[in-house]
Amino acid sequence: MKFPTIQSLEEIAKIINCEFVGDKYFPVSGMNEIHVVEPGDIVFVDHPKYYDKALKSAATIVLINKKVDCPEGKALLISDDPFRDFNKLTKHFKPFQSSSSSISSTAEIGEGTVIQPNTFIGNHVKIGRNCQIHSNVAIYDYTVIGDNVMIHAGTVLGADAFYYKKRPEGFDQLISGGRVVIEDHVGIGALCTIDKGVTGDTTIGAGTKIDNQVHVGHDTIIGKKCLIASQTGIAGCVVIEDEVTLWGQVGTTSGITIGTKAVIMGQTGVTKSVEGGKTYFGTPIEESREKLKQLANIKKIPEILNKLK
Secondary structure, three states, X not given: OEEEEEEEHHHHHHHHOOEEEOOOOOEEEEEOOHHHOOOOEEEEXXXXXXXXXXXXXXXXXXXXXXXXXXXXXXXXEEOXXXXXXXXXXXXXXXXXXXXXXXXXXXXXXXXXXXXXXXXXXXXXXXXXOOOEEOOOOEEOOOOEEOOOOEEOOOOEEEEOOOOEEEEOOEEEEOOOOOXXXXXXXXXXXXXXXXXXXXXXXXXXXXXXXXXXXXXXXOOOEXXXXXXXOOOOEEOOOOXXXXXXXXXOOOEEOOOOEEOOOOEEOOXXXXXXXEOOOXXXXXXXXXXXXXXXXXXXXXXXXXXXXXXXX
């Protein structure tokens, strides 16, 4: 998430009321999760296990809960609760904006696009040309939709990420300030849910077709011309490369990559990253030919046991 204007380190420290290490004029251009940070971004870390990863990341400002040696070319924000203060910054730079109409006055809708009754289109949404948005679709703030996109009834684009920190009093949600980006010629079925990024984008690539009742988690990137069948659940921060096929009821863990032109057969649990150009099946996931051989051999066990008697 980029800020509207470049901020100084001192200005950011004042917003969250914390100490800082570095030049007070050190430039701060945005904030992001560690897997998508760039120079000028803030990243937060609140566990010693991840200090080194955060300090060595591309982020040049680290929001951290302990004073450590500041790497050259970087700055620190010292906070007793980085998770809380990361949320404060999201609220400050991207506060929730209520809407009093079904289609926000700040939404941009392209020529030839048809929007059916009872659809909600939030603030600063951009929709391209010749799209069809069916009834009861909810499109949250800042969503970007390309040209020639079809979205069927009941789908929700831009709900919050499922991202929580466990505290003694319960679960504290990491506030989502990212977007959903739908590229050209995408088809999305009925009753799908695509969560926005925590600070970045959840992206559906051009030409991808998504069946009914599919969930896509926060910050996931789906490539071009993919096919995703019904009741598939894709976790957050997944990378699905171009022309991948996911058949029905596939589920994935977070933070993995599925390679170009991979085919994942129905009801597979994608528990790890897999190479492209192959077909996979089962839980834990394996190449389908190997998994099917194993299943065939299992059926032979009673016959083998009878021969041993």
